[in-house]
Amino acid sequence: MTASNLLNTVQIANFVADGLLVFDELVPDNINQQVMRELDENQIQGRAGVAGQYLSELWSNSQGIGAMLRLPAVQGIIKSLVGPNSLYDHHAAHRVPARHKEGQFWHVDAIIDVRTHFDIQLFYFPHDTPREMGGTLFLPGSHFRRAHEFDISRYQNFRGQLPIVCKAGTLVAGHHGLWHCAQPNHTDAMRYMIKVRINPTVRQKLLWDTSDLNNPEVSNILSRNHRWYGDDDRLEVCNRIKLWRFLIDDDSFDVNYWLTRIENQPA
Amino acid sequence: MALKQKLLFLCSASPSLESSIGSWAIYDGTGAENHTTGDSDAPPYTSVLHAMRDGWRVIQVPQLLPPQPGYELSTSYMKFEYVLEKLEEAQ
Numbered sequence: 466m467t468a469s470n471l472l473n474t475v476q477i478a479n480f481v482a483d484g485l486l487v488f489d490e491l492v493p494d495n496i497n498q499q500v501m502r503e504l505d506e507n508q509i510q511g512r513a514g515v516a517g518q519y520l521s522e523l524w525s526n527s528q529g530i531g532a533m534l535r536l537p538a539v540q541g542i543i544k545s546l547v548g549p550n551s552l553y554d555h556h557a558a559h560r561v562p563a564r565h566k567e568g569q570f571w572h573v574d575a576i577i578d579v580r581t582h583f584d585i586q587l588f589y590f591p592h593d594t595p596r597e598m599g600g601t602l603f604l605p606g607s608h609f610r611r612a613h614e615f616d617i618s619r620y621q622n623f624r625g626q627l628p629i630v631c632k633a634g635t636l637v638a639g640h641h642g643l644w645h646c647a648q649p650n651h652t653d654a655m656r657y658m659i660k661v662r663i664n665p666t667v668r669q670k671l672l673w674d675t676s677d678l679n680n681p682e683v684s685n686i687l688s689r690n691h692r693w694y695g696d697d698d699r700l701e702v703c704n705r706i707k708l709w710r711f712l713i714d715d716d717s718f719d720v721n722y723w724l725t726r727i728e729n730q731p732a
Numbered sequence: 733m734a735l736k737q738k739l740l741f742l743c744s745a746s747p748s749l750e751s752s753i754g755s756w757a758i759y760d761g762t763g764a765e766n767h768t769t770g771d772s773d774a775p776p777y778t779s780v781l782h783a784m785r786d787g788w789r790v791i792q793v794p795q796l797l798p799p800q801p802g803y804e805l806s807t808s809y810m811k812f813e814y815v816l817e818k819l820e821e822a823q
Contacts, residue, residue, distance in 0.1 A: 568769035602770040611808040619741065620810070621757035621769050628770060646769045693754040695745025695812065703805045 470541025471674040477545065477712065478686040481705050484608030484640040485627075488542070492533050492589070492634035499529035500591040504657055509558045520553045520663055530659065533589060542638050545673035546585050547665035554584060554662035561599060561650040561658075568602070569647035570618035574662070577613045578641055581711045582669055588637040589659045590629065598656050599648040600629040603637070606691035607644035609704040617644060623693040670714045678713065684720045699723065735819040736761040740788055742780050743810035747796060749780040755810050762822045780814045788816035 472486075480486050503509050509530055514523045520543075524531030533539060543551055574586065594600035604623050628648055629637060639645070641662070650656045671678075687705045690698045703723050710718045719725045743755035753775035758767045777783040784790060792815035799806070 566766075566768070568771070571769055609807060611806060617809065619757060620743075620755050621741075621767055622772050622775070623755045624753070624775070626770060626773070648770050649768065692752075694807070694810075695743075695751065695754050697807050697811070700805050700807050704807065707805075 469674055470537045471672075472542060472545035473674050474677045474680050475682055475686065477673050478680075478683045478709070480546065480638070480640070481708050481712070482686050482689045483605040483691075484643040485603055485605065486542070486638045487629070487631075488538070488636045488638070490632045490634045491538055491636045492536065492591070494633060496529060496532045496536070497591045497633045499527075500533060500589075500659070501529075501657070503527065503529040504558055504591070504659075509556075509659065513556055514553050516552075516554055517664070518553050520551050520661075523553055534661070539587075539636065542587075542636070543585070543663060546638060546669070547583075547663055548667040548669060548672045550666045552664040552666060554664050556659065556661040559647065559658045559660060561647055561656040563650060563653045563655055565650045568621075568649050570615050571604070571620050571644055571646045572615045572617060573610075573612050573642060573644055575614075575641065577611055579611060581708060582665060583708075584641040584662055584664050586639045586641060586643075587659075587661045587663065588629070588639060589661070590631050590633065590635045590637075591657055591659065592633045594629060594631050594635075594656065594658075595652075596628060596630045597651040598654070599650055599658075600631065600656065601637070601658055602646050602648050603627045603629065603639065604644040604693070606689070606694065606701060608640035608642035609701065609708075610642065610644065612644070625691045625693050669712060671712070683709070687720050733821045736763075736822050738762060738765075738818045738820055740776070740783060740816040740818075742775070742777065742783060742814045742816065744780055744812045744814060747794065747812050749784070749790075749814070751779060751812075753777065753779060755813075762820050764820075764822075780816070783816055788818055791815050791817050 739759045741757040742753050745751040756775040794812045
């Protein structure tokens with residue numbers, strides 16, 4: 466993360482390719498502890514405000530969840546991906562009870578959502594989450610796939626699936642279309658994960674620190690092959706190119722000539 | 733003892749039964765195994781053909797459907813999902 470707390474171009478390219486960014490141990494322990502206290506006192510359950518309300522208006526007195534969201538590093542993530550004056554959509558304090566053996570079904574949140582504009586979901590892990598405790602399982606590269614909620618629940622495993630095994634204070638920023646599911650908790654303790662969905666109010670264009678905009682790594686990152694989708698790899702790259710064009714406001718951008726070739730229609 | 737059905741879903745990289753596996757799931761009607769999301773990081777077989785050689789019977793092959801006009805670059809579910817079965821005695 467840069468001095469301005471904004472993400473850089475390489476990070477945004479990774480978000481476009483994977484559909485998520487993982488920030489290990491981003492939130493300091495005193496805030497994690499306050500969040501755990503707020504969870505124990507049932508202060509985070511239920512709606513915090515009205516869907517569509519400015520996120521900045523919520524949890525203004527909270528030294529836990531509010532303080533987490535006000536952290537400059539977290540603000541930098543939000544502003545880089547969805548921009549200023551972002552909106553609260555909803556949040557949830559997810560609990561997986563001790564000795565819960567079943568994994569949640571794979572799903573996409575909300576409904577099919579094929580906007581180029583995107584919401585982000587912050588997945589916040591306020592305590593250590595070893596593999597035997599879960600945590601949330603993500604499928605990198607799944608965010609462009611058109612699927613409605615639990616329509617993907619027959620699947621169990623994918624090559625390259627990513628369980629969030631982390632220390633307290635880890636934050637994942639995910640695209641709204643990302644496939645994910647909660648994992649079993651084989652420990653004797655309740656597992657918590659707090660999710661906050663955030664909407665943009667501005668055109669998502671060059672919102673991050675663009676001082677490295679022409680980094681040559683971008684093309685390689687956007688060409689990443691997550692393997693689980695087999696022969697669809699080139700289609701996945703095309704969808705990333707489309708989002709990258711949108712984000713940098715340049716319809717001439719391409720990777721390996723994929724879109725330029727099929728857009729060539731001489732008069 | 734009655735035979736019960738065990739299903740194996742293998743999503744392959746291409747329509748070829750010899751191509752690699754990107755997703756897999758097992759539903760065991762005998763009750764001997766309980767599988768859930770995220771319970772393995774590697775597929776049980778390297779290909780559909782590999783599973784057939786271990787006694788799994790293919791009961792459904794994915795149809796090859798052309799994309800709808802205008803949606804040629806869209807992706808959705810796993811396209812090449814094979815369904816295989818074994819019949820086993822319940823434990």
